[in-house]
Amino acid sequence: MIVLDKVTKVYKVGETEVHALKGVSLKVRPGDFVFIVGPSGSGKTTLLEIMGGLMTPTSGRVLIDGKDISKFNDWQLSLFRRNRIGFVFQNFNLIPSLTALENVLVPMIPEGITKSLEKRARELLKEMGLGHRLHHTPGQLSGGEKQRVAIARALINEPLIVLADEPTGELDTATGAMIMDYMRKLNKENNLSFVIVTHDVEYIRKSDKLYRIKDGLLHHVRRVG
């Protein structure tokens, strides 16, 4: 379980202090499919980055299975991200010179690529309907295919949670809906938690829990099912 307890984040932009998060509390249970919606600059990406151990909060606690990661150093946070978190980005962030299969394996390169890892990467890509695209580079893939590769990459480490930042932002409506369906399917079949940040209200009916974030404050909108 992931618990955010009164988390604040203050940035300094020159001499000005920007309060991106103003005491946010949130619980994500195993198998939750959480949507966080909000306008640009509302603090939703900052919230996701704190949950994923990409940055530490100014105050408050971030508990992952009872451990407070806000006290972790850079090395501990890196290993935490590598072993427990899957990230999906709006613009896919695939490495152009690598094939789809290699891109999926990238997070695990420092650990060493074993036969079983490679097998898992192939299986993930097949599950995503990309069995015929294993050796294609991102330049040879469509937007939807790229995002499916990115999702497979997020799953290679068997994460505790997948954090997706505007995963449909670069896709057309039909492809975006397909990507959302993939994530929902993964969530249901594997009881895998997802936190999806978006400003697109099109897909919010797919969520279990819906939050709205505005001016650094998080509001619970509804719980489905």
Next chain:
Amino acid sequence: MLLFAVKSLSRNKTRTGLTVLGLAVAVMGVVSLLSISEGLRESVISSLEKVQLVLVTSEDAMGPSVSVLDESLMSDVQRVEGARTVAEAVIYPVVVGEERAVTTPVFAMGIDPGQDKSMKNPVISGGLVAGSMFSGTSGHKVLLSKKIADKYKKKVGDTITINGVKYKVTGITDPKISILNSMVFVPLDTAKQYSGKGQDKVSVFFVEPEDPEQASALARRIELSVSGVSANTVSEMAGTAESLLAEIDAFFVLISSFSIVVGALIVMNTLYMNVLDRTAEIGVLRAMGWTKDDVMKEVMLESFVLGIMISGAGIALSHVLKYAVLDNLLTFPTTITPWLMLAGFLLAVTVSLLGGVYPAMKAAGVDPVTAIRTE
């Protein structure tokens, strides 16, 4: 991670290719310079060490070709205890063939065939491989060293132009002392006439000792007994040559160190540009759990791969330069020993690794949040 490093380098093939080529030329320069001194060491010193002979020159001369001795001193040298045979010689630079541009220095040596033959181990005629030694001390007759005969494609009976005058080739010799390997040998009086040293002047005396073991003692006695001369055994000259070569090596190493600095800067520039181009990507790697050490390791691995590529290309280019240019230009063969190749390899890899340190630190310092958001 190695495959990842190779793929990262192959992303900008032109940049990587130019870096490899630029540094390979530097490595080629270093390896070739050292191969020249190695070749000199092998061909000159090893042959000098085998011959027990005393060479007498004028005291202030920097080398045999600029030495001027009074011919009358020959009898004084002959009288020194332990001297078996003395042969005089005139050495002077010449232009061989019709060529106007002199690419390789050639020296002519004027000798008295009678004196040479009277030696127990004749210096010049001892190495005859074709024809015969000319007779007498005058006339336009010449004995060619094998290397010169090969270079100008001359055989016994042909004529060859030396300083614009035609000489008849009577024989071809391959002397034991390799410094004589690129000389032409003419009658003594002819040499006196053309060298401009004067009728009663010569350049050197070759002195054969009674006892080869006592060559060094003989050289000391000659210096004590005959004023104004310097006497050295050929093996002592090898020692001098060795110390000279050590100085040349030191000079070559100095030049090489400039290449190292330039090379390291080139690698640094290439890898730094690569890191800058890939800031967002490095941010993503960090976001996905690569530690700072992992990122640093990856960039250092890139610099190592670059070093391997540079060393391979540099050593290959050194061989091309050796066979295509140096061995035709120089009178002695250059030698690229396995040790020299290893040195070239280590140089390229070390330079690359040094050049990789700063870009690697820069890459490790990329903040994942900033990099992803900038993207």
